[in-house]
Amino acid sequence: MKLPHEVPVMTLPEVTLFPQALLPLYIFEPRYRQMLADALQSNRMFSVAMRKPGSARETPEPVAGLGLIRVSVGHKDGTSHLVLQGIARVALEQAVRYKPYRVQRIKPFATPPCDTVAADALLAKARELLHERFTLGPPFPSPFLSQPKSREAAPVSTAKVLGYLDAISDPEQAADLIACAVLPGAAERQAILEAVDVETRLRRLIRFLMQDIRKHPKHKHE
Numbered sequence: 001m002k003l004p005h006e007v008p009v010m011t012l013p014e015v016t017l018f019p020q021a022l023l024p025l026y027i028f029e030p031r032y033r034q035m036l037a038d039a040l041q042s043n044r045m046f047s048v049a050m051r052k053p054g055s056a057r058e059t060p061e062p063v064a065g066l067g068l069i070r071v072s073v074g075h076k077d078g079t080s081h082l083v084l085q086g087i088a089r090v091a092l093e094q095a096v097r098y099k100p101y102r103v104q105r106i107k108p109f110a111t112p113p114c115d116t117v118a119a120d121a122l123l124a125k126a127r128e129l130l131h132e133r134f135t136l137g138p139p140f141p142s143p144f145l146s147q148p149k150s151r152e153a154a155p156v157s158t159a160k161v162l163g164y165l166d167a168i169s170d171p172e173q174a175a176d177l178i179a180c181a182v183l184p185g186a187a188e189r190q191a192i193l194e195a196v197d198v199e200t201r202l203r204r205l206i207r208f209l210m211q212d213i214r215k216h217p218k219h220k221h222e
Helices: 030-040 116-135 158-166 171-182 186-194 198-215
Strands: 006-012 022-027 045-050 063-074 080-097 103-108
Touching (some): 030 063, 045 080, 116 171, 116 198, 186 198
Parallel strands (some): 006 045
Antiparallel strands (some): 006 103, 022 080, 080 103
């Protein structure tokens, strides 16, 4: 897929968009309504960046997720619901403009080659911790795996989610989607997003999973 040199940027608090992950969004602000309309008329892409914690302005983190609009449903009041699929992690470079919405130049990150044996061993450890974390209860911090609000919709099955994550054999994709589905802390998810090297990404994931397990109330009482 050919990626553009510049894209609109949506800055949101505590939100990360990982490659391959699905992010449901509700578009209601006038600037983002215009952004969505423009994106649907062009390449259907925009970036989602986490807002820097404590920033006085709406300053995005320098590493963000680039997404492709898979589904968009407009409403009579001008708002829209959409599903954005992550397709790349990108560096946000110089701003092209700020009005009516932010547009920045981007530089996609290319994942460097990794030691397959080391990556597989790290992924095995991450899976072990993932199963341990699920025994303490569903983590599900991300909208990617949020409980449906509709009474008619079936609730998310932890067994199905765990089975889905277990079935991902590629270490790079597994690290991203496990982090997206399980890590509750925004800073931790952002740290995974910023790790271009797969082994670094997996080591961070393992450390964050261990921290989350240790501080869980059920784990403390065991």
